[in-house]
Amino acid sequence: MALVAGVDSSTQSCKVVVRDAETGALVRQASAPHPAGTEVHPDAWWQALLTSIEGVGGLDDVEAIAVAGQQHGMVCLDERGDVIRPALLWNDVRSAGAASDLTRELGDTDEAGRAAWVDATGSGLVASFTITKLRWLADNEPEAAARVAAVALPHDWLTWKLRGSSDIRELTTDRSDASGTGYWDPSSGEYRWDLLSLALWREVSPDRFVLPTVLSPFASAGRTPSGAVVAPGCGDNAGAALGLGLGPGQAMVSLGTSGVVAAVADAPVADPTGIVAGFADATGRFLPLACTLNASRILDAMRAVLGVDHQELSRLALAADAGAGGLVHIPYLEGERTPDLPAATGSLFGMTLASMTRENLARAAVEGLLCHMAGCVSAVRSLGIPVEEAFLVGGGARSTAVAALAGSYLGMPVTIPSPGEYVANGAAVQAATVLQGADRPVVWPPTVEVRSEGSTATEALSAYDRHADQERRRHLSDR
Numbered sequence: 001m002a003l004v005a006g007v008d009s010s011t012q013s014c015k016v017v018v019r020d021a022e023t024g025a026l027v028r029q030a031s032a033p034h035p036a037g038t039e040v041h042p043d044a045w046w047q048a049l050l051t052s053i054e055g056v057g058g059l060d061d062v063e064a065i066a067v068a069g070q071q072h073g074m075v076c077l078d079e080r081g082d083v084i085r086p087a088l089l090w091n092d093v094r095s096a097g098a099a100s101d102l103t104r105e106l107g108d109t110d111e112a113g114r115a116a117w118v119d120a121t122g123s124g125l126v127a128s129f130t131i132t133k134l135r136w137l138a139d140n141e142p143e144a145a146a147r148v149a150a151v152a153l154p155h156d157w158l159t160w161k162l163r164g165s166s167d168i169r170e171l172t173t174d175r176s177d178a179s180g181t182g183y184w185d186p187s188s189g190e191y192r193w194d195l196l197s198l199a200l201w202r203e204v205s206p207d208r209f210v211l212p213t214v215l216s217p218f219a220s221a222g223r224t225p226s227g228a229v230v231a232p233g234c235g236d237n238a239g240a241a242l243g244l245g246l247g248p249g250q251a252m253v254s255l256g257t258s259g260v261v262a263a264v265a266d267a268p269v270a271d272p273t274g275i276v277a278g279f280a281d282a283t284g285r286f287l288p289l290a291c292t293l294n295a296s297r298i299l300d301a302m303r304a305v306l307g308v309d310h311q312e313l314s315r316l317a318l319a320a321d322a323g324a325g326g327l328v329h330i331p332y333l334e335g336e337r338t339p340d341l342p343a344a345t346g347s348l349f350g351m352t353l354a355s356m357t358r359e360n361l362a363r364a365a366v367e368g369l370l371c372h373m374a375g376c377v378s379a380v381r382s383l384g385i386p387v388e389e390a391f392l393v394g395g396g397a398r399s400t401a402v403a404a405l406a407g408s409y410l411g412m413p414v415t416i417p418s419p420g421e422y423v424a425n426g427a428a429v430q431a432a433t434v435l436q437g438a439d440r441p442v443v444w445p446p447t448v449e450v451r452s453e454g455s456t457a458t459e460a461l462s463a464y465d466r467h468a469d470q471e472r473r474r475h476l477s478d479r
């Protein structure tokens with residue numbers, strides 16, 4: 001029996017699954033936490049990966065491995081391959097000003113600039129994108145910026161380390177993660193060296209600067225020192241879409257640190273408003289995606305306020321009526337990206353003596369999360385992408401209340417696959433496919449699932465939308 005490993009190096013932790021390449025059966029799994037914060041030294045990811053590999057008893061019997069990782073993180077390397085400074089993660093909003101500056105540098109107005117970035121790279125710029133972090137670096141740490149000889153993403157860097165390389169010219173990436181940089185065009189499959197030069201305030205070109213080679217979906221990136229095949233890897237969302245085998249009409253709703261709604265498309269997608277990113281997927285197609293900065297931690301925060309565990313938070317939320325007695329939670333706890341309000345804070349509306357119960361507070365957190373995701377579903381649909389059913393994954397999908405209410409608040413049938421590591425599973429699918437030398441992903445039997453149906457929670461959704469719109473206007477006028 002050939003074994004393959006899939007890795008998810010995500011925001012909060014590193015997870016490794018070992019699966020049977022033929023049947024997909026789970027053989028072993030382990031995880032290790034990542035440090036908190038939005039600035040993390042890549043060495044911490046490497047240590048967490050080594051700890052997880054140790055946790056699965058090593059990889060000596062594994063024939064192929066793939067790494068999926070949190071998107072966008074800026075890993076700057078010098079000529080020798082050393083990390084220049086801790087990585088700025090996707091949820092670090094210090095580059096919000098740089099995103100606005102770069103947007104205006106491509107157009108006379110914000111709208112024209114956004115449209116120009118969408119045209120060039122498939123996506124409008126927000127602080128999450130790597131290119132904005134590079135501009136922030138050039139503006140704020142020019143000496144460090146001058147030493148940058150290569151830029152990689154978290155999954156690129158870990159893949160390179162797994163191969164035992166220290167030569168920056170051997171860095172690789174894949175289409176899905178390259179499409180989140182802001183300097184790669186998913187339509188043409190080419191890097192935009194001109195945009196990277198614009199961000200760094202210096203002319204960079206392939207003969208003097210290294211960007212990872214973009215591998216095709218099921219190409220080999222090389223081998224580990226012990227001989228296992230290394231697959232290209234991918235961004236974590238493309239990994240989950242691959243693991244779920246997402247098809248037409250289906251959306252992935254991921255409730256990790258970020259909240260993500262994504263669907264697969266055969267052709268590149270361009271959203272002139274910039275709300276939906278026009279990413280590539282891990283199979284050769286495209287992955288239009290709306291992403292929030294706040295998701296599972298909305299529940300974590302309310303759990304901490306109420307001093308309960310996740311199970312009790314769910315019990316409380318399900319004991320309250322829909323609408324949480326009038327409480328509406330707008331959950332912009334870490335600023336927000338969708339809508340693009342990096343300096344926003346969260347709010348709680350409708351507080352009265354009657355509404356301020358533990359049950360209503362728990363319910364408002366769950367409703368705030370699901371209504372926030374419903375907004376992302378609408379954004380994806382507004383591009384003409386059919387979304388008729390959703391798969392709910394990520395740590396937040398383990399919440400009993402979320403699982404019970406998702407169908408009503410997302411307004412469509414929702415399938416919750418049995419709890420598992422869907423990003424790492426997608427990476428394992430990629431590893432098995434590369435091992436077989438196939439050009440289409442291997443298909444493993446689906447996992448046991450529960451469905452969440454239900455009528456649309458119209459009143460709670462419109463109360464949320466009303467307050468969210470009011471908050472958006474307030475934060476925009478504060479700018």
Ligand SMILES: Nc1ncnc2c1ncn2[C@@H]1O[C@H](COP(=O)(O)OP(=O)(O)O)[C@@H](O)[C@H]1O
Pocket residue numbers: 010011012013255256257258296297299300310311393394395396397398399400
């Ligand atoms: N039963 C649960 N109910 C609600 N949230 C949960 C539950 N179990 C885990 N979580 C949350 O899921 C999150 C981790 O999910 P994960 O998808 O691994 O995130 P990431 O991929 O961003 O690291 C944490 O915020 C954790 O508190």
Ligand SMILES: O=C(CO)[C@@H](O)[C@H](O)COP(=O)(O)O
Pocket residue numbers: 010011012069070071072090128180235236237256257258259260291
């Ligand atoms: O920025 C994005 C997508 O554009 C995030 O989805 C990151 O990729 C982090 O993912 P999680 O750790 O929340 O899974």
